[in-house]
Amino acid sequence: MTSRAADLWAELIVAEKLQFDCPSDQPQEPNFAVVYRRQKSHIIPQDADRRLSNSTSSYENRLSFLPVKRISWNRSLSTRGRTSVAATVCAELHPQKRKPGRKAKPPLPRGKKVEAANYDKERAYFQEVDDFELMVESPSPNKCATWTTGIQTDAIIISRLSSVLQKWLISKKLNHTYAPPASLSKILETPASRKESACGVIYGSANVKTPEKKSLQVPSGLYSTQNKHFGSRDEDVSGGRPLSETGIGEICPMDEGGYEDIEVGVSKLSLTSRPSSVDAHTWDPFLALLAACGQSAPLTLLEILSKYCEPQTIAKVGEGTFGEAFKVGENVFKIVPFDGDLRVNGEIQKKSEELLEEVILSGTLNSLRAHEGHLLNSCSTFIQTMDMRVCQGHYDASLLKAWEDWDGKHGSENDHPKEFPEKQCYVVFVQEHGGKDLESFVLLNFNEAKSLLAQITLALAVSEAAYEFEHRDLHWGNILLRRKGLDTVQFTLEGNEIHVRTYGLLVSIIDFTLSRINTGEDILFLDLSSDPELFEGPKGDKQSDTYRKMRDVTGEFWEGSFPKTNVLWLQYLVDILLLKKSYERTSKDERDLRSLKKRLNSYGSAREATSDVFFSDLFVIFQH
Numbered sequence: 001m002t003s004r005a006a007d008l009w010a011e012l013i014v015a016e017k018l019q020f021d022c023p024s025d026q027p028q029e030p031n032f033a034v035v036y037r038r039q040k041s042h043i044i045p046q047d048a049d050r051r052l053s054n055s056t057s058s059y060e061n062r063l064s065f066l067p068v069k070r071i072s073w074n075r076s077l078s079t080r081g082r083t084s085v086a087a088t089v090c091a092e093l094h095p096q097k098r099k100p101g102r103k104a105k106p107p108l109p110r111g112k113k114v115e116a117a118n119y120d121k122e123r124a125y126f127q128e129v130d131d132f133e134l135m136v137e138s139p140s141p142n143k144c145a146t147w148t149t150g151i152q153t154d155a156i157i158i159s160r161l162s163s164v165l166q167k168w169l170i171s172k173k174l175n176h177t178y179a180p181p182a183s184l185s186k187i188l189e190t191p192a193s194r195k196e197s198a199c200g201v202i203y204g205s206a207n208v209k210t211p212e213k214k215s216l217q218v219p220s221g222l223y224s225t226q227n228k229h230f231g232s233r234d235e236d237v238s239g240g241r242p243l244s245e246t247g248i249g250e251i252c253p254m255d256e257g258g259y260e261d262i263e264v265g266v267s268k269l270s271l272t273s274r275p276s277s278v279d280a281h282t283w284d285p286f287l288a289l290l291a292a293c294g295q296s297a298p299l300t301l302l303e304i305l306s307k308y309c310e311p312q313t314i315a316k317v318g319e320g321t322f323g324e325a326f327k328v329g330e331n332v333f334k335i336v337p338f339d340g341d342l343r344v345n346g347e348i349q350k351k352s353e354e355l356l357e358e359v360i361l362s363g364t365l366n367s368l369r370a371h372e373g374h375l376l377n378s379c380s381t382f383i384q385t386m387d388m389r390v391c392q393g394h395y396d397a398s399l400l401k402a403w404e405d406w407d408g409k410h411g412s413e414n415d416h417p418k419e420f421p422e423k424q425c426y427v428v429f430v431q432e433h434g435g436k437d438l439e440s441f442v443l444l445n446f447n448e449a450k451s452l453l454a455q456i457t458l459a460l461a462v463s464e465a466a467y468e469f470e471h472r473d474l475h476w477g478n479i480l481l482r483r484k485g486l487d488t489v490q491f492t493l494e495g496n497e498i499h500v501r502t503y504g505l506l507v508s509i510i511d512f513t514l515s516r517i518n519t520g521e522d523i524l525f526l527d528l529s530s531d532p533e534l535f536e537g538p539k540g541d542k543q544s545d546t547y548r549k550m551r552d553v554t555g556e557f558w559e560g561s562f563p564k565t566n567v568l569w570l571q572y573l574v575d576i577l578l579l580k581k582s583y584e585r586t587s588k589d590e591r592d593l594r595s596l597k598k599r600l601n602s603y604g605s606a607r608e609a610t611s612d613v614f615f616s617d618l619f620v621i622f623q624h
């Protein structure tokens with residue numbers, strides 16, 4: 001960003017602040033949306049530091065589930081990037097210096113009387129900003145917070161522990177190498193199990209209901225779909241230390257078995273049989289994460305990289321606060337360090353259990369891909385995760401080179417990864433390459449804009465039907481676009497096949513950090529109330545307003561199912577398409593968009609929104 005833009009920026013945020021503080025004086029809303037990214041919080045409670053350093057040196061004494069009201073929230077949802085607005089100023093307590101030249105936001109001036117907002121300046125600012133090539137990461141409010149699944153009491157922690165272990169046990173069963181599922185294969189071959197996977201509890205449409213905490217059900221859908229993505233486990237799994245030598249192995253032996261031994265394993269975790277203190281010290285989320293990735297020991301980064309391409313061909317494609325994204329062969333590797341002492345980009349690293357949840361969530365959304373066309377609800381709009389692996393060691397030389405090349409061209413906001421020590425662990429998400437984010441993608445015409453909205457609306461509708469899914473952070477950095485010569489893309493919603501005209505545009509949704517999902521066993525969600533900054537963005541900024549509207553809709557009961565939040569993000573997207581993106585369109589097209597936005601007010605879910613007339617000429621429906 002040029003210094004002129006920075007100056008304009010400083011003036012703008014003063015004006016914004018004044019307007020925010022004195023809404024009655026200046027009720028008028030700005031004409032241009034500001035993209036709000038959350039600011040890094042620099043308040044690191046001593047407690048958090050202590051816990052972190054305790055947990056990283058050895059895996060043996062790792063605390064199991066941290067108290068769910070976690071300090072990690074305070075590492076906070078970061079605000080980064082060019083167009084960010086700093087809504088609050090946090091005390092700078094953490095010792096790590098910011099990388100010189102990092103594009104930090106100007107602080108929000110406080111207590112200073114200034115003139116009211118001048119929108120000509122704002123317009124000029126955004127003009128300048130838009131001219132600046134958009135290369136860096138999505139404006140994602142950065143994660144941090146802890147995934148949580150319930151009210152923060154000991155009993156709930158135990159129950160959560162048990163339920164995550166259920167998932168671990170299931171994951172283990174998913175893995176051919178761990179436990180060749182001979183009996184399972186037979187079950188899968190039967191028509192009954194296929195039918196169950198189509199209408200099953202986990203992947204069925206209306207079967208997932210929030211309040212029910214189901215007893216363990218072996219998700220045949222999980223086997224029949226996820227096996228296809230994660231089925232090819234390899235040498236490292238069988239060759240490594242068997243989990244039966246670990247604490248987890250004692251809970252559920254590693255040898256063969258069908259559903260029974262999963263149930264036996266889980267039953268051993270019942271509240272009556274195990275005091276919470278025992279659970280807290282025998283459960284090791286790192287081992288569970290390994291198991292969920294089908295491993296018994298971490299790989300090196302080079303091992304996984306070299307399976308996908310010649311390491312010299314790797315190029316960096318993007319960055320977030322916690323993840324670096326590299327193009328590796330045809331795929332994108334998102335590499336997220338975790339559990340280490342070293343601050344990454346000023347943030348405390350994520351913990352194993354957070355990554356475990358993310359792994360589960362990615363796997364669950366993956367299962368919406370209908371490989372055999374037998375799912376009641378399916379779509380391919382959520383980014384495909386091909387593999388997820390735990391790695392350990394220094395950053396590989398090929399990645400360092402790619403990182404430096406990108407830094408030279410674009411100027412990274414992240415710390416140089418050469419700092420990672422030998423003990424550093426990472427989760428590598430191997431994903432399909434989803435293209436460019438909406439922020440930087442150049443839309444050509446109104447048809448593309450319509451198809452974008454249609455694909456997102458249907459994907460949300462499908463995921464609502466399957467998992468009560470709410471993305472809760474669907475800003476323009478989390479929508480990837482690419483052009484592909486497909487006329488239509490297929491969705492299945494409650495058994496109905498719907499083909500959406502693409503006009504050559506294919507949409508992928510990424511970043512499920514704030515998302516809420518009901519897997520049928522657990523409700524995974526983030527307690528956004530723990531991050532008040534999220535709701536303090538400038539008034540009139542569409543993204544910030546959307547967080548506040550979500551808060552109103554949910555009444556801060558973030559665990560609950562409120563599909564309306566998906567509708568709020570659809571309205572945000574309409575605004576973005578009207579206000580922030582330029583493409584060939586008529587005034588009638590704009591009127592249509594505005595009418596859609598208005599009608600969206602009356603829809604309670606993306607599912608309902610699919611019936612809107614706006615989409616009628618884009619959908620071709622086949623009823624079964």
Ligand SMILES: Nc1ncnc2c1ncn2[C@@H]1O[C@H](COP(=O)(O)OP(=O)(O)OP(=O)(O)O)[C@@H](O)[C@H]1O
Nearest residue numbers: 137138140318319320321322323325332431433434
């Ligand atoms: N599958 C993908 N295909 C193409 N680009 C991707 C993919 N995944 C991530 N990227 C790129 O990397 C950037 C960072 O990814 P992502 O937002 O998932 O990381 P993150 O660490 O979760 O970010 P943050 O925490 O800051 O939101 C994205 O904005 C995008 O440009």
